[in-house]
Amino acid sequence: MQLSVGTADLKDAITWAKDALSQTSNEFSKIRLETAGNELKVKAVGREQAACYSIPARIEGEGSAVVWADLAFKGIQSLSSDYSSMETEGNEVKVWSGGFTLRLTEVEDSVEFPDLPPVQGTILPSSLAYGVQRSAFAASRSTNDPEGFKSVRMNFRDSEIIFTATNRYRIARCVTKWSPAKEGKGVALVNASALKSIANSFKSDSDQEPVRIAFDPDDPEILAFESAGKLRTIQLLDPAELPETEWLFKDDYEINVIMEKEQFFSTFKRVASVADPREGRVHVDISPAKAVISVANAKAHSKETVDATLIGRASEMDFTPYHVTEWLSSINLPFIRLRMNEDVKIVEFDGQDGREASPDLSYRYLVTPADPEK
Incomplete structure (x- = not known):
């Protein structure tokens, strides 16, 4: 050579x-x-x-x-x-x-490069990064959890890919467009950390050079991404290792709360600064025209009020701080909407373009409220 x-x-x-x-x-x-x-x-x-x-x-x-x-x-x-x-x-x-x-x-060549599955379609680098960034953060980072909860499910449905990840207490779901070679369905379960690395590696590429996605829908063992001379493959997990979560996303909710995103985000971070990000609790008390955000623990108290538009009855709930701040960091719409039913067993967070606008359902986030801090 x-x-x-x-x-x-x-x-x-x-x-x-x-x-x-x-x-x-x-x-x-x-x-x-x-x-x-x-x-x-x-x-x-x-x-x-x-x-x-x-x-x-x-x-x-x-x-x-x-x-x-x-x-x-x-x-x-x-x-x-x-x-x-x-x-x-x-x-x-x-x-x-x-x-x-x-x-x-030189050393002995002991490992064979895997055979590549057929190409199923293409996606823009920016769309791939968008879908992965807005879903993978919700996967578990605990070494004690099963592999399925440390992964991202990619549901291929005709011209859409639905990226979903959960750690049991929250679910992020993001829909992106892609160009399939033929219409059809398929599922791939991919380690979240590896998928983030792959998506980021293509992120800087021009959208003029789409990323080809290859896998076998009937025997999904390997998922391959290739663009501009760069190829990356990854071993897939059994989709059964991550329970299906689509049924948890509802069409209608009894309670809706609309707030300006930046005001809520900055206030939430200030109040949560005296709470442990993963073990602490932030209390949100919603009434007509306002939401009171507070922390009360043995070491400190904090409280601040933000403007809110309430549709439905007044409600209150507690959140683990990072469950909220990580989602708020990933959204770029000016308003957010919290949706829940009266039992407040689960809260959906959505973004929207204006206070009177409808929620953007291409990116949905479910959070289980936390037990109040003792």
């Missing part, structure tokens, strides 16, 4: 491939370099993810080599000239750029 390549492209490719190897054992901590036509392909296979990045190169000799990922990443990130050369010498890969020379010992 002998070639020359742009150094910036090589750094991007190595970084992309290494991201698939996070928290894997030495068996998987390898990167494969191989030529294909006028390209250099940088590949990596981890326990749950695989990655490939194809970059243009001047190929003078075809071939392939496998090296340790960490050493390749550290060494290649040190290259400073605009262009780099690479060749195999005996059992080593030699990389040089300017006056710097890097030699990497």
Whole structure:
């Protein structure tokens, strides 16, 4: 193998491939370099993810080599000239750029790149990032929870993808558009952390280059995302590991509360500043024309009032602070609407364009009120 390549492209490719190897054992901590036509392909296979990045190169000799990922990443990130050369010498890969020379010992290639499922359609990078960002935050981050609650369900329904995640106490549901190769339905259950990493990696790409999504609806084992020479695959979970939640979203509620988003958000954060974000409680007491937000615990008290439009009877409830603030951070509409029935067993949060507008049901968030702080 002998070639020359742009150094910036090589750094991007190595970084992309290494991201698939996070928290894997030495068996998987390898990167494969191989030529294909006028390209250099940088590949990596981890326990749950695989990655490939194809970059243009001047190929003078075809071939392939496998090296340790960490050493390749550290060494290649040190290259400073605009262009780099690479060749195999005996059992080593030699990389040089300017006056710097890097030699990497070849290792046994023990892991095969997975076979790719058929492409089912395309989605804009911004739409993929939007759907994942507004759902994955609701997944559990506890190592003690089942894998299903640490995942995002992707429901493919004709021209829509519904992203849903829950940690049992809250559910985020976001609908985005995509362009399917053919109309139909499918379900994929993906680890939330891995899906966020994948979506963020495509986020900076132009929407002129859509992301191709590949999976087999009849045998969903692998989900693949590919765009502009970048490919990432991920092992899927059994959809049965996450209970279906669609039935929890209701068409109508007996109580509606409309508030200006920024006023409510800033007030809620101020009041909640004296409560533990995950164990504390914030009390919301809603009456006609106002909502009183308060915290009362053994160490501190805080209270502030915001304007509110109430439809239905007065209500009060307690929330775990981060359940509310994380959703408010993800929404960009000027007003919010809280909807609930009179038993107040679950509260739906929605955004809307104006005080008199209808709620935007493309992004819905359910929260179970917390028990009052003792």
